[in-house]
Amino acid sequence: MTVTLADVAARAQVSPATVSRVLNGNYPVAASTRERVLRAVDELDYVLNGPASSLAAATSDLVGILVNDIADPFFGIMAGAIQSEIGGPGGRAGGERLGVVCNTGGSPERELTYLTLLQRQRAAAVVLTGGATEAAPHQAAMSAKLRKLADAGTRIVLCGRPPAPETGAFALTFDNRGGGRELTEHLIGLGHRRLGYIAGPEERTTTRHRLEGHRAALSAHGIEEDPRWTVHGRYDRRSGYEATLELLRRDPSLTAVVAANDSVALGACAALRDSGLRIPDDVSVAGFDDLPFSIDAVPALTTVRLPLAEAGARAGRIAMGREEPPPGGIATVRGELMVRGSSGVPRG
Amino acid sequence: MTVTLADVAARAQVSPATVSRVLNGNYPVAASTRERVLRAVDELDYVLNGPASSLAAATSDLVGILVNDIADPFFGIMAGAIQSEIGGPGGRAGGERLGVVCNTGGSPERELTYLTLLQRQRAAAVVLTGGATEAAPHQAAMSAKLRKLADAGTRIVLCGRPPAPETGAFALTFDNRGGGRELTEHLIGLGHRRLGYIAGPEERTTTRHRLEGHRAALSAHGIEEDPRWTVHGRYDRRSGYEATLELLRRDPSLTAVVAANDSVALGACAALRDSGLRIPDDVSVAGFDDLPFSIDAVPALTTVRLPLAEAGARAGRIAMGREEPPPGGIATVRGELMVRGSSGVPRG
DNA sequence: TCCTAGATAGAAAGCGCTTGCTGTAACGCT
DNA sequence: AGCGTTACAGCAAGCGCTTTCTATCTAGGA
Numbered sequence A, B: 001m002t003v004t005l006a007d008v009a010a011r012a013q014v015s016p017a018t019v020s021r022v023l024n025g026n027y028p029v030a031a032s033t034r035e036r037v038l039r040a041v042d043e044l045d046y047v048l049n050g051p052a053s054s055l056a057a058a059t060s061d062l063v064g065i066l067v068n069d070i071a072d073p074f075f076g077i078m079a080g081a082i083q084s085e086i087g088g089p090g091g092r093a094g095g096e097r098l099g100v101v102c103n104t105g106g107s108p109e110r111e112l113t114y115l116t117l118l119q120r121q122r123a124a125a126v127v128l129t130g131g132a133t134e135a136a137p138h139q140a141a142m143s144a145k146l147r148k149l150a151d152a153g154t155r156i157v158l159c160g161r162p163p164a165p166e167t168g169a170f171a172l173t174f175d176n177r178g179g180g181r182e183l184t185e186h187l188i189g190l191g192h193r194r195l196g197y198i199a200g201p202e203e204r205t206t207t208r209h210r211l212e213g214h215r216a217a218l219s220a221h222g223i224e225e226d227p228r229w230t231v232h233g234r235y236d237r238r239s240g241y242e243a244t245l246e247l248l249r250r251d252p253s254l255t256a257v258v259a260a261n262d263s264v265a266l267g268a269c270a271a272l273r274d275s276g277l278r279i280p281d282d283v284s285v286a287g288f289d290d291l292p293f294s295i296d297a298v299p300a301l302t303t304v305r306l307p308l309a310e311a312g313a314r315a316g317r318i319a320m321g322r323e324e325p326p327p328g329g330i331a332t333v334r335g336e337l338m339v340r341g342s343s344g345v346p347r348g
Numbered sequence C: 001t002c003c004t005a006g007a008t009a010g011a012a013a014g015c016g017c018t019t020g021c022t023g024t025a026a027c028g029c030t
Numbered sequence D: 001a002g003c004g005t006t007a008c009a010g011c012a013a014g015c016g017c018t019t020t021c022t023a024t025c026t027a028g029g030a
Helices: A005-012 A016-024 A031-044 A050-057 A073-086 A108-120 A136-151 A176-190 A205-220 A237-250 A262-274 A292-296 A308-319 B005-012 B016-024 B031-044 B050-057 B073-086 B108-120 B136-151 B176-190 B205-220 B237-250 B262-274 B292-296 B308-319
Strands: A062-067 A098-103 A125-129 A155-159 A169-174 A195-199 A230-232 A256-259 A284-286 A303-305 A330-333 A336-338 B062-067 B098-103 B125-129 B155-159 B170-174 B195-199 B230-232 B256-259 B284-286 B303-305 B330-333 B336-338
Touching: A005 A016, A005 A031, A016 A031, A050 B050, A050 B108, A062 A073, A062 A108, A073 A098, A073 A125, A073 A308, A073 B073, A073 B098, A098 A108, A098 B073, A098 B108, A108 A125, A108 A136, A108 B050, A108 B098, A125 A308, A136 A155, A155 A308, A169 A308, A176 A195, A176 A205, A176 A256, A176 A284, A176 A303, A176 A336, A195 A205, A195 A237, A230 A237, A237 A256, A237 A262, A237 B292, A256 A262, A262 A284, A262 A292, A262 B292, A292 B237, A292 B262, B005 B016, B005 B031, B016 B031, B062 B073, B062 B108, B073 B098, B073 B125, B073 B308, B098 B108, B108 B125, B108 B136, B125 B308, B136 B155, B155 B308, B170 B308, B176 B195, B176 B205, B176 B256, B176 B284, B176 B303, B176 B336, B195 B205, B195 B237, B230 B237, B237 B256, B237 B262, B256 B262, B262 B284, B262 B292
Parallel strands: A062 A098, A062 A125, A125 A155, A155 A169, A169 A330, A195 A230, A195 A256, A256 A284, B062 B098, B062 B125, B125 B155, B155 B170, B170 B330, B195 B230, B195 B256, B256 B284
Antiparallel strands: A098 B098, A303 A336, B303 B336
16 A cells, blocks of 8 residues: 555665665665666655654654743744754755644643653654743653653753753753843833832743842842732733733832733733823833734833744754754853833833 | 663563553553553653554554744644644643644745655644645645545644645635625725725735635725735735835825734734824724734724634544544634724724 | 775664464353 | 353564665776
């Protein structure tokens, strides 16, 4: 039924070994023979059996990309950039690799399970994007799993995620702390003294780092933070909306709201508007990431731009071994403060 | 070095066959034996060799999801919904399948290459999302490829894409034409008579169908379309911005701009604002898809809501054989007109 | 002209798993 | 007590490819 290597060999009047060598191009084959084989491949419409090939060669051409939320452009942009470097179809890369993105939905268990599945497939490389979960048991499990993958020859790259010591993983880490600090300092510089903060889910590195940056800025300027000023939520618009209403309820005198990311900031803007407050006249708003839609908010969002595409591309290249890993295996990627219309001097 | 089935068998004092059966759970194994095997698996930290398993069983647990642009939430939302039904980790599904999304970037060649790669891997199913390219050669190539995949036992589902006759593919098609028509009729009903249209890339089914719906509405109301009123572009914000400026240049008397999708509409809004025009007082704007950010535009975007998540979930279930395919293999998914602030009665 | 090295091609041994078929023991029935 | 079942477990034959080792042939070199 299905065409096999042997069929091609028969048709080309050569041995299966020769066909394999032509297809893999890692062994000298006479030009005339090669051509004959290629013609047979074409005529029979032969498609290599991936599993058989992977089994025999003990390697596969699968590269996994793990993301927390595929519906979020934050991850979509990174994943797209990574995948384009993985090569896959049309990529710049040589070997045709299958770059596949796996959606963990932010669940630690799914993250682990996907890793196992990729381990099963003997993936050539794995890129993990975005923040990690900080719960100790999960971190330990992840470390063990990553180490095992690395031992099996899978190259591991972390993109926008803190380093995982002793796992053999390369890391391109976003400077979330620095970005958060810069953002809040900008607001403080404008004169704000009462700033609400809508954080992401707890136990996430991204959440913690951005919040730490925010607090560092506050304390550096002698502003004592009121515990009521921080609310945790998910990384989505809805959460931003609700959290903002909560902040307003807790302390109506806030003059600025800093959001965990741009989607949350959008929700915050909506909540403020629905509460009859003007942006930035009554309350300034700031986001994080600078996703494409952020500039279309009205007023445009003040935020921290993260070079998602660049970082993703670099991570992809490192995963493919086409770029030197950073010295020490770790590199920090900085964000850039984008001051736009949503932040202004506080009223009064 | 690596642990194999045989190692587990030895440790559990059973034959490899038994271990395999315990792991696959498709053959009676005594409870005590099963437990012993499972313990051995655990102690040795055994991970199944995917390729070997796929080769022997002549099937794999890979399910491919093809998207045109992974950075676009339109696809991200569908992909996420599909993947969650594919099961994979944490999904409701039983068998652990690896749902992987492949980013074609809208390139026909990449689409084909990904399909070949998935064919190589003997994918269990493939879901293709979003509009298709209409160039005849490519369509023929796609048909042939899909048919071949289907023949090899891969289940094919099209989600948000027109049916592919005689390929054995199931289709969940979006009623882009109907949605486009309804949207434009809404604007006409408000009194608009001069409507600009920003279409997507040419040779795309989605582009053509939405545009046809728009034109059907116009002619149904006796409005003769001026060729200057249509501009083609990409499905992104930037394109919407530029196209809007172009439309304004061609005919400043337009009172409404209909965009190919919400991102384009956002760009259109920005262009209008930058041109000193108010929305909807001077010009009404309408989008398509109703992505999450659309409600946050100011004013909120009038658009056609497509049930992306629902359609994706259903496509995923069909791909997994957990839901009956629609009768005739084809189902049409309708959109819902969402009237919001960006559309109003024309000035004067 | 004979010998050796270089260049290709083939034979065959797996890679690690699945599964049809073959035992074998325990069970229920008459 | 004897026999047909039923319930498990094992054997062994591949699945389709890669790769090491060996064989063959041709081109130089002495």
